[in-house]
Amino acid sequence: MRYGARNQIKAKVVSVKKGDVMSQVRFTVENPHEMQSVLTTESVEDLDLKPGETVLLAVKAVHVIPIKE
Amino acid sequence: MRYGARNQIKAKVVSVKKGDVMSQVRFTVENPHEMQSVLTTESVEDLDLKPGETVLLAVKAVHVIPIKE
Amino acid sequence: MRYGARNQIKAKVVSVKKGDVMSQVRFTVENPHEMQSVLTTESVEDLDLKPGETVLLAVKAVHVIPIKE
Amino acid sequence: MRYGARNQIKAKVVSVKKGDVMSQVRFTVENPHEMQSVLTTESVEDLDLKPGETVLLAVKAVHVIPIKE
Amino acid sequence: MRYGARNQIKAKVVSVKKGDVMSQVRFTVENPHEMQSVLTTESVEDLDLKPGETVLLAVKAVHVIPIKE
Amino acid sequence: MRYGARNQIKAKVVSVKKGDVMSQVRFTVENPHEMQSVLTTESVEDLDLKPGETVLLAVKAVHVIPIKE
Secondary structure (H helix, E strand, O other): OEEOOOEEEEEEEEEEEEOOOEEEEEEEEOOOEEEEEEEEHHHHHHHOOOOOOEEEEEEOHHHOEEEEO | OEEOOOEEEEEEEEEEEEOOOEEEEEEEEOOOEEEEEEEEHHHHHHHOOOOOOEEEEEEOHHHOEEEEO | OEEOOOEEEEEEEEEEEEOOOEEEEEEEEOOOEEEEEEEEHHHHHHHOOOOOOEEEEEEOHHHOEEEEO | OEEOOOEEEEEEEEEEEEOOOEEEEEEEEOOOEEEEEEEEHHHHHHHOOOOOOEEEEEEOHHHOEEEEO | OEEOOOEEEEEEEEEEEEOOOEEEEEEEEOOOEEEEEEEEHHHHHHHOOOOOOEEEEEEOHHHOEEEEO | OEEOOOEEEEEEEEEEEEOOOEEEEEEEEOOOEEEEEEEEHHHHHHHOOOOOOEEEEEEOHHHOEEEEO
């Protein structure tokens, strides 16, 4: 099984909050892993991103797809 | 500074690959952290997500926003 | 009317489930149609996508925009 | 294998256009299938979506994730 | 024509930068307009959003769909 | 503070509608500002976007991230 998504993170379910249409699930990630971002080259230059720098990666919860293998 | 995004992960830049319009940046995440997903209640039931289970979280790289503080 | 979205699929509403803030709408698509995906070149190579191969296209429901003409 | 994405469409690769960072892949979908959309209840009411009506579903190509099983 | 997207902003094209696969288009918005965000109720409470407050709305360029009428 | 998102719009909260899991927030934008879109080069050509033309920019509310500074 191979996915066309650069970020694939093993995580453990902590809690599930069920709503009428949408639900919110909380996970913990214990292991070191890789993340990737694709953004405009212009943004990379504005942020002046360089190897070794620490940043915050923000991801809205609606963009996270859980897969159960 | 507070962000309306449930996932906020501290990460270190590993490499930057600049393209004509879009660029791809690779990060490492060393520390344990939390992730959250919002999906339909129907999906939660199909996946039968329960506390303690391990899943794979897939996120396309275009949905990851680096923030430099 | 022309849209800056590569996927434009004619579909028929099957059901509407209204929630407090979000609603979920189900559609059927009867006719053959085209789909497009944009992903990193790296992902294309990892997946080794080639003409003629069958894949599964996953799209979260929050990314689907109904338009009524 | 179960995915936390309401839309899962079997499709065949037609062509692959590789770019420096991003690539574009074209697929055909031959079989009838279901689609789902999650939107605000307010949008559902503005659009006045009702069973039996035909709409256009727009999805940006960046939101489509190919999975190879 | 009605769209299932809460944000519909009239804008004027300023420049187009064409890349091999992806292109970047810049627009100006002259008129006052409305914006909407859907986020978790938990995020709303963390941010403590209240009428009258000023915030920054961040939107990745890949999520903006131009429509030509 | 610098964000890897091309669209950063100053806006004022008008109303907050809290749901069980998701909430909807309405903002007004008073000042002229810039917007950017990234789409396939093919879409740019289909739309035939040129400087000076007026278009409608559609953005789903789930893609808007409020940031409180």
